[in-house]
Amino acid sequence: MTNDYKLTIAWLYPDLMSTYGDRGNIICLQKRCQWRGIDVKIKPITLETQNSQLSGCNLIFMGGAQDRQQKLAANDFLNNKAPVVKQMIENYIPALFVCAAYQQIGHFYRPFQGQDIIGASIFDLSTIHPGDQAKRLIGNVAARLIYPDVLSGTVIVGFENHGGRTSLGNKLKPLAKIIGGFGNNGQDGFEGAFYKNAIGSYFHGPLLPKNPQIADWLIKSALEVKYAKNITLAFLDDSLAQLARQKILDRLKIIYER
Amino acid sequence: MSFLDNVAILIGKVSILVSRFFKLGYGGTWPGEIALTISPDILKHFSSKLKMGMVLVAGTNGKTTTSLMLKSILETAGFRVIHNISGANLLNGLVSAFINSASLFGHISGYDIAVFEIDENTLPLVVNKITPLIVICLNLFRDQLDRYGEVDVIADKWHNALTALPSSSTVILNSDDPQIAYLAKNLKAKVIFFGVNDPSSYRQKLEHATDSIFCLACFHRLHFSGIYFSHLGIWKCDHCGLERPKPDYHNWQSPLPGFYNRYNFLAAVAAASQLTIRTEIIKKTLKNFSPAFGRQEQFKYQGKQISIFLSKNPAGFNESLKTVISLKAATMLIVLNDNIPDGRDVSWIWDVDFENLPKQMNIILSGTRVFDLALRLHYSGRQFITEENLENAINKSCQYLQYNQTLFCLPTYSAMLEIRKIITGKKIL
Incomplete structure (x- = not known):
């Protein structure tokens, strides 16, 4: 067993940025660690939390939000936590940013009215809302992973619900190729972004329980960065996740090839 | 009444008869749909003919009850009351x-009065067309x-609509839901509040599924000196003093x-009292x-007792779970669908606290998204069986029932x- 391993997961703004079942990602990471005997702690990081609590964490998660809550969180994130998060990501700390968090780590979000909302520029991307006549990109979605390399080709599923269209800059790689649904902008066929050990995605649904390969990759990467050695995680039975994924692929009329 | 109104009503009436005769349904929606196509302002005509007026009941949870x-x-x-059947809101x-x-x-x-439950997005549309006698706002949850x-978007739309109401209308608001209580701001209409004063029911801490825990006026974190469920409780902003x-x-x-029925009932009592109904009448009705x-x-089904608790969002689901646990449920059937009326997105099940279920409960899962539900229960560490076919799932669930036990269904x-x-x-009535 791997009882000696310890992980601390930073959950950014659980009371503000946790709208679409985002807690599922945290539950998934926590349980998959516990089932393998990894001593895991979830550290809620919110408005009142000091940066010193954040910087020692081994994995970062931040989820989606409603507009009003996002503004509250964004203000604190930009002024306080983002520089720390950026440094951690540059140091290969694995991270997952979903939906509103994904938009917020880019350069800016341009609403269809009003001024640009400045982002944390942790990822080289920007998001534009094309106007109130443009439809929201809502529905079940599936994509084939491009990165991380070890998961390349794996099909992931989820649900997306966003008005903003995200474009990646030159320094950033897309996470996956869309095979059903919209993804980043509904135009270029890509979904999400990948940088060092950090992932950004529009998939809530939430992402990790139905796509446990990504959960395990995040855990493994976190341990490898912390303990500076190769780690092999114990096998877990994911047949239920597979059945749930198959339902989405059926809905999208996608024939699963792997 | 215009000629078009007459035609619309006549065709609507006929379509109800046709619908029932051919057993197509109760005629809860499409007679109205046809009539609205012919005469878009027909609601105005009808409401003007009521002796007293219209009561609208809005909120995420509890409007039917x-x-x-x-x-x-x-x-x-x-009183003679016009009322819409469930779901046709x-x-x-x-x-x-x-x-x-x-x-x-x-x-x-x-008819004296109409009492309608009304969909969140329909409330502003109706209030813009007619002036209701009373509007009840129960709660807002994701x-x-x-x-x-x-x-927040729904609350803004509601507030815009309610500010147009004259002083002859009454708005009845839940004081324990910060976002609902804040709707009282700048209203010309008379405002009445209902809420629960019961320190013995306070919870230790906020649940995960909350939506309004920051001040609506100054955006600072609200302080709760008492929490009932979700974000309902005794709240105050220590920063700006809003309370x-x-x-x-x-x-x-x-x-x-x-617990949620305490709010539903208080809201109904508040409205009845506005309509000068005596206390004895209310008590007599409740019996x-x-x-x-x-x-x-x-229901009785094949000799077994079945109880259905509609559960369609995290706050409501958590309350259903607490209620069936308090009723000592031994067997529970949970059914998760993702059809249009359910919402296509089932992510919200991860905001439901299944971790609070007793470990020994028999849990049967079904529905079009049964495996999403199974995955959620798996991560909560609970044992369960899955059965995609709903009829089989009900029958299997019934087999677990011992003498005098009830099957609790949460669909x-x-x-x-x-x-x-x-x-x-x-399906309906």
Whole structure:
């Protein structure tokens, strides 16, 4: 067993940025660690939390939000936590940013009215809302992973619900190729972004329980960065996740090839 | 009444008869839909003919039960009441209810008042067309975000609509829901608050599924000196001083189990009192009150007792779980569908606290998204069985029942209709 391993997961703004079942990602990471005997702690990081609590964490998660809550969180994130998060990501700390968090780590979000909302520029991307006549990109979605390399080709599923269209800059790689649904902008066929050990995605649904390969990759990467050695995680039975994924692929009329 | 109104009502009436004759359904929505196509302002015509006016009941959870309670109280008091059947809470449902009660010539002169539950997005549309006598706002929780959008957006729309109401209208608000209480700001209409004063029911801490825990005025974190469930409680902003208004109605015992029904009942009492109904009439009604369609509704099925608790969003689901646990449930069937009325997005199940279920409970899972549910329960460390076919799932669940036990079913909306269809042979009424 791997009882000696310890992980601390930073959950950014659980009371503000946790709208679409985002807690599922945290539950998934926590349980998959516990089932393998990894001593895991979830550290809620919110408005009142000091940066010193954040910087020692081994994995970062931040989820989606409603507009009003996002503004509250964004203000604190930009002024306080983002520089720390950026440094951690540059140091290969694995991270997952979903939906509103994904938009917020880019350069800016341009609403269809009003001024640009400045982002944390942790990822080289920007998001534009094309106007109130443009439809929201809502529905079940599936994509084939491009990165991380070890998961390349794996099909992931989820649900997306966003008005903003995200474009990646030159320094950033897309996470996956869309095979059903919209993804980043509904135009270029890509979904999400990948940088060092950090992932950004529009998939809530939430992402990790139905796509446990990504959960395990995040855990493994976190341990490898912390303990500076190769780690092999114990096998877990994911047949239920597979059945749930198959339902989405059926809905999208996608024939699963792997 | 215009000629078009007449035509609309006549065709609507005929379509109800056709619908029932051919067993196409109860005619809860499409007679209204047809009538609205012919005469878009027909609601205005109908509402102007009511002796007293219209009561609208809005909120994420509880509008069916609250409107049924109020309707029952008013009928006991001798009023003739027009009421929409459950689920038909869009414009076409309201118009259908009027057509159903109207004579062939469109007269509804025998009716005193209409009590309608109303969809979150329909409330502003109706308030812009007609001036209701009373509007009740129960609560706002995240619910089917792919369909309704964010609670803040709904609250803004409601507030815009309510500010247009004159002083002759009454707005009845839940003082324990910060976002609902804040709707009172700048209203010309009379405002009445209901809320619960019961320190013995305080929870230790906020649940995960909360939506309004920051001040609506200054955006600082609210302080809760008492929490009932989700974000409902005794709240105050320590920064700007905004606080929970003192409720005008707070000390009534609900006739149904479940904490949420205390709010539903208080809201109905507040409205009835505005309509000068005497306390004895309210108490008399409650003695015989039976639950609304799909809301703690009881059935006998093949000799077994079945109780249905519609559960369609995190706050409501958490309350259903607490209620069935308090009723000592031994066997529970959870059915998760992702049809249009349920919402396509089932992510919200991860905001439900399944971790609070007793470990020894028999749990059976079904529905179009049964494996998403199974995955959620798996991560909560609970044992369960899955059965995709709903009829088989009900039968299997019944096999677990020992003498005198009840099967508790927690379905999403379309699943609730399917269960009723299997048990009673009819989806609606």
